[in-house]
Amino acid sequence: MNTKTLKSGHKGFTLIELLVAMSITVILLGVLVYMTGISMDTYRDSRNEVRASRQAKEALSTIAKDFESMVSRRDGNNYEWLYAGEETSSLKGPSQREITNTSRLIFFTGATDRYNGAIGTSNDKGGDVSAVSYRLVYRDQISDSNDEEHAVFTLYRHLVNPDEAFKLLAVEDLEQAYTSDFSENDDLSAANFLVENIYEFSVTFLIEVTVDQGGAQVTHTVRATMSPSNMTEFRLKGSKIEYSGDVEFASGSGLAQAQIENGRIVGVDISITVLSDQGLTLAKKSGISRQDLVKQHGYHYSKSITTPRP
Structure with a gap:
């Protein structure tokens, strides 16, 4: 009997061919993972920026409305209409990453949301001048407590x-009168929550000073920026402006402090820094400095506001 061996026309893969194919597959998968990672990072950055922008818009819009209807009088008395200072409480954030x-x-405003917006109804107790306080602190607003976790x-x-703000209208120290009448719990209740992830909150007052120079009336703009290293306190009274710190004005103007104190506030520049959620998480951990935290995970926004002339 003759036995024939049939040879197949198809050959299998050699070991080298398999290794080459696997290498190409690994490279393609690596490229795919890399591109997916870039897409996810881009999406996360875009989402963080959109969320930060929304937070900033809400904060700046509300602050602007209050300043645009700010109430003050320059009638020569010593009653105080506006106070700006440092946040002195212990609620400034984790060690080494505190709000600096x-x-x-604290100031007076003709806010249209007084009495919870029920103006002209039975809930309207009269008056049109409210007082408003802004504070930036590190706090758990969900449980309404100081739990840092x-x-x-x-x-x-x-x-x-207005029915409660009335008693603050004729005082010489607005900050002292306010803190005497309203506790920290009043300020930091859940009902007063505005926005979160705001890491810096800076205010610059624009002061218009008109002086006589050589028989001509010349107007200068002075900038008073609140910051721990520059200015720690600013007060607007019925007779003058009081401040503790340095102000900025054009060189050569030769303005004296008394002239600046007699100036008028004509505008306010508000600057805020919003942290991303990742930045907030890192702020609770050690190993990252405040400067790096702001640089890598902060979004900066500002708004210029024109205030009513007293």
Whole structure:
């Protein structure tokens, strides 16, 4: 019997061919993973920026409305209409990453959301001048406590309705009178929550000073920026402006402090820094400096506001 061996026309892969194919597959998968990572990073950055922009818009819009309807009188008395200072509480954030540039604001405004917006109804108790306080602190606004485990950097706005703000209208120290009548719990209640992840809150007052120079009336603009290293306190009274720190004005103008104190506030520049959620998480951990935190995970926004002339 003759036995024939049939040879197949198809050959299998050699070891070298398999290794080459696997190498190409690994390279392609690596490129795919890399491109996916870039896409995810881009998406995350875009989402963080959109969220930060939304937070900033809400904060700046609310602050602008209050300043645009700010109420003050230059009638020569010593009553105080605006106070700006540093946040002095212990609620400034984790060690080494505390809020270092924040302003505490108290002033009078004709806010349209007084009495929870129920103007002209039975809930309207009369009056049109409210007091408002802004504070930026590190606090858990969900549990309404100072528990740092779930705390975030939070900007609070406490609007005092006209029926209660009336007793603050004729005082010589607005900050002292306010803190005597309203506790920290009043300021930092959940009802007064405005926005979160605000890491810096800076205020610059624009002061218009008109002086006589050689028989001509010349107007200068002076900038008073609130910051721990520059200016720690600013007060607007019925007779003058009081401030502790340095102001900025054009060189050669030769303005004296008394001339600046007699100036008028004509505008306010607000600057805020919003942290991403990742930045907030890193702020609770050690190993990252405040400067790197702001540089890598912060978004900066600002707004110029024109204030009513008293």
